[in-house]
Amino acid sequence: MDRPARLLIARHAPLAVAGLAGRRDVPADCTDRGALDWLRGQLSGVDHIWSSPALRCRQTCAAMGLAPEFLPDLWEQDFGAWEQDGIPDLGILPPERLAAQRPPQGESFLDMAARVQPLLARATGTTAIVAHAGTVRAALALAVGPAALSFSVAPLSLTILSHSSGGWAVEAVNRIAP
Numbered sequence: 001m002d003r004p005a006r007l008l009i010a011r012h013a014p015l016a017v018a019g020l021a022g023r024r025d026v027p028a029d030c031t032d033r034g035a036l037d038w039l040r041g042q043l044s045g046v047d048h049i050w051s052s053p054a055l056r057c058r059q060t061c062a063a064m065g066l067a068p069e070f071l072p073d074l075w076e077q078d079f080g081a082w083e084q085d086g087i088p089d090l091g092i093l094p095p096e097r098l099a100a101q102r103p104p105q106g107e108s109f110l111d112m113a114a115r116v117q118p119l120l121a122r123a124t125g126t127t128a129i130v131a132h133a134g135t136v137r138a139a140l141a142l143a144v145g146p147a148a149l150s151f152s153v154a155p156l157s158l159t160i161l162s163h164s165s166g167g168w169a170v171e172a173v174n175r176i177a178p
Helices: 033-042 055-063 095-100 109-121 133-150
Strands: 005-011 048-051 125-131 158-164 167-175
Touching: 005 033, 005 133, 048 055, 055 125, 095 109, 095 133, 109 133, 125 133, 133 158, 133 167
Parallel strands: 005 125, 048 125
Antiparallel strands: 005 158, 158 167
16 A cells, blocks of 8 residues: 555444453443543545444444444454453463463464454555454554554554655554543
């Protein structure tokens, strides 16, 4: 990509159920009107609106009155068996090894990033995206590599990246309603 682009990436509303969601199609709790209205204001005036087709993202978009294009490549990382069993204690791993860790019947962060990043690289103008914490981290990895796994990504938060001839730059991470 050699054209300027700006990505406004919002994480969906909090889960309405407990546990690791990953590819489980679980609902969101869209009752925080203040945060939803603030986030909607941050996403106004964009050229494109994209979203993961996950139920929690569709519900978040609907609660903000957005009509996005739903793109399957924006789905959260597939945590495979960990979605039922929980994430095991992996010990202390450097970011590169953690990013390559693949759950049984799932995908690693690197696998997910390889799915998400080509789509992000095709963005033009200002693109709003409603997706998952993993999607946000995959975008951050465009600028900082596997260290993106160390970022916290709150529900209904906004992360902003821009691209120019110099590459990707991070403008804001995990911005939440005041």
